[in-house]
Amino acid sequence: MSTEILTLKDLVIRNAAERGDSPFILFYDEVVTYRDLDERSDAFARYLLSKGIVKGDIVAFMMANSPSFFYVLLGAQKIGAIAGPVSCWWQDKELQHLVDDAEPPILIVDDEFAPIVSKIKEAITSVKTIVVNSPSKLSLDFEHEYLPDILEGHAGKLRHDDPPTPDDVATAMYTSGTTGKPKGVLHTHRNILSGAHSKVQVAPIDPGDRSLCVLPLFHSGGLNDLAYPCMYRALTIVLRTEFSASEFWECVERYKVNGFYIVPTMWNILLRVPEASEVDTSSLRFGLSGAAPIPPEQLEECERRFNVPILEAYGSTENTGGITANTFDARKFGSIGKALPGMEVRIFDEQDNEVAPGEIGEIVTRSEAVMKGYHKAPEATAEAIKDGWLHTGDMGYVDDEGFFFIVDRKKDLIIRGGVNVYPKELETVIGAHPAVEEVAVIPEPHDKYGQVAKACVVLEQGKSLTEKELRAYCASELAPYKVPEKFLFRDRLPRNAIGKVIKKELIREIAEEATAEAVPVAHLFEGMSARFIPKKAKGVDAVISYHITGGGGGDWTVTIRDGQISVTEGLAENPRCYVVARDSDYYDVTVGKMSGITAVITGKLSIKGDTGFMRKLRKMFSPVETK
CATH class of the missing domain: 3.30.300.30 (ANL, C-terminal domain)
Known part of the structure; x- marks a missing residue:
């Protein structure tokens, strides 16, 4: 691949020219080639120009994993606008905060998030255009356009007199807000491409390889650590809307996946399901683990159980993802690996002096992948980046061999x-x-x-x-x-x-x-029999116990056998699945206010036993009717 790549627009054009017929995304039954990606992102870019979007405007979009996510992302970046992915797990107050801070003139949402927009439509005054990603027309209480119509109606080659430059901001990724209100992390085209270049230097991947993506693309892990590096090396992404333990190994076998990146919570869930022993995983060359430490004994168990080397890595949104990683040539259990190529990583004391190996201090890094800064937050930017060094807020140490270890978050001390x-x-x-x-x-x-x-x-x-x-x-x-x-x-x-x-x-x-109001859920269990669909439960023999905490909770056991259902109070001795949740969280999941996978990954709902069965269980019941 000889073309010089200075911006993400260059990257998309190069891949379309050199690997146009190669699949970029395999999304269930849909195949999107690199040429498709170029053409459809061009179409969305042409639409943005028609709406008066200019370089530097933030294009906010609340979209789950899908090919359309990339059309919006790259369409904005092709004209020098700033792509602003929004967490799909946010509610109206969080979206309101982002709009107030980012002041986007346009907002794109999947149809399932339209009700959130309805709640704040009068308050998001900066938003002049709302686009809904939906395969069918909806009855909504705000003016909107449809993304499929836009992609069809604005097809054609993008011609633009003000293309992006390497130092233009390409994304504004709002952090999860674990230490305060979410801040918009600004990444330039140079930041993103530099980070992607560093990662592919150590990953055993080649053009055409297949990587499984189940992490959310609105998060740095899914976008910066997986999607952008895949694009940089022209890989194929096997994309799923969300993580599913029962579907994970099926994807690996069906698509001959070569690598994937998941987080410790997901590894833990995979250890509880038997599917890995029943499928062909011979195509796998590696698995990546990041976002949180994985205990060495669990890592060893995963490697033994799944027969794949697991490389633990470390990074941050502010550094456009990865900073250090274990590799096949250099790995040490319990460590977060060595500095990635092009990354300087040090341990500083409180006076910003480098400390000796083995001494605990703050992990700092310097590279072209370090963010430009926080959106409209110069003081926070100055606190995070000092003399070019990004202060991660993580305490750690480095050993004599150059392996880094995390001790704790500085703010958790x-x-x-x-x-x-x-x-x-x-x-x-x-x-x-x-x-x-x-x-x-x-x-x-x-x-x-x-x-x-x-x-x-x-x-x-x-x-x-x-x-x-x-x-x-x-x-x-x-x-x-x-x-x-x-x-x-x-x-x-x-x-x-x-x-x-x-x-x-x-x-x-x-x-x-101590002061929380009870959210009664007994009626949800009492109404299960009426919502049960016997033909969907043919051949099913299962016992599921529920322990619901809070003032409105209790213990229930659901038994499904021979197309019949019974619901009793109390817990079974050896249920197929054991579900634990607070009354309010269980209510939200049952009535559809929150997806089950969201509840599981965020810890709001715990499932022990056959987690894959719980996904199938949902199809055996009709939706709860709420007033």
Whole structure:
């Protein structure tokens, strides 16, 4: 591939010219070639120009994984506009915040998100045009156009006198807001291409290889760490709208997938389903894991179970994704690998001096992949980037061989009576207990010490553990000042779009639970029999138990056998699936306010046992009718 690539527009044009007939996306039964991508993104770019969109305008779009996501993304970037993907898990208040901050003149949404727009249509005054991505016409209470009509009506070669330059901003990716309100991270074309170039240097991939994408494209992991590198090397993306454990290995076998990138939460779910042992995974060369640490013992179990090398990596949205990675030539369990090519990575102390190997400090990085800054936030930008070094906010160290290790988030550090306590160390110790499924350690205000540690613990299904037993275990493994002051047993932990535990949300949940209003769900179980579709349950023999917490919750067991259903109170001894959720979250999932996969990945709903069956279970019931 000889053409010089300076912008994403150049990249799309080059791939269309040199690999035009090669598939870019395999999306269920739809095949999109690199030529299709160029032509359809041209069509959307022509539409944007017709609406008066100019270089520097933010084009906001709330779209799930689909080929159309790329037409909008690249169409905006081709004319120098800024693509602004919006989290599909946000609600009206979060979308309102983004619109207030970004002031986009246009908003594109999938049809399922139209109700969110309806709630704030009067308040989003900067938005002059709303486009809905829907295969059919809808009755909506706001003026709108349809994306399929736009792509058809504006087909043709893009001719534009003001093309993007390498240093023009290409994307504004709003962070998940785990430490405050979401901020718009600005990436230039140079940032994105530099980051993609670094990643493909260490990945064992070649043009035409196939990579499975189940991470959301609106997140840096799906877009910066997977999609852009695939485009850079002209790979084929096997794209799915969302992660499904039961569908994952089917995709690997059917499409002869060579590699994929998922997060620890997804690895954990895959370990609970039997599908991997039943399919051909010989095409796989590697799997990537990132976004959160994966315990070494779990990583080893995944490699053994799935027969694929797993390379752990580390990055941030502010660095356009990856910063370090383990590779086939250099890997060490428990580490986040070595610096990627073109990335300078150091460990700094509080005075921004580099520390010696083995000493803990903040992980900082410098490269052409570092963001331009935060949108309309010069002070936050200056705090994050000092003398060209991006301060990640992660504490860690580097060993004598150049492998980096994460210790904790700087903002998660607990200072107990002037002594540093790193929650991740405590989480590693507590998480190693055989009765513990997962744990998050958060600060608790204390009159004497200022702060102490509080451990929020989720137990393995069927396991029991008392606070006294857990405290004694910690005392045998940790220094006295590190032993958590309090232990709180919980049913699940809240997570963000890619499965990372959101400690800020956990603290908020704990504070709110004492005064939370009950959301009754008994009627949902009582109405199951009326919504049951016997012909969809032919041959099914299953017992599912539900433990719903909160004032409106309770315990129920659903038995499906021989086309019949029974719902009883209480829990079964050995159910096929064991579901845990708060009353409000279970209600939202059941009535369709929140998708089941969203609830699972964010920790709002926990499924133990045959997770793949729960996806099939939904088809056995008609929707809940709500007033």
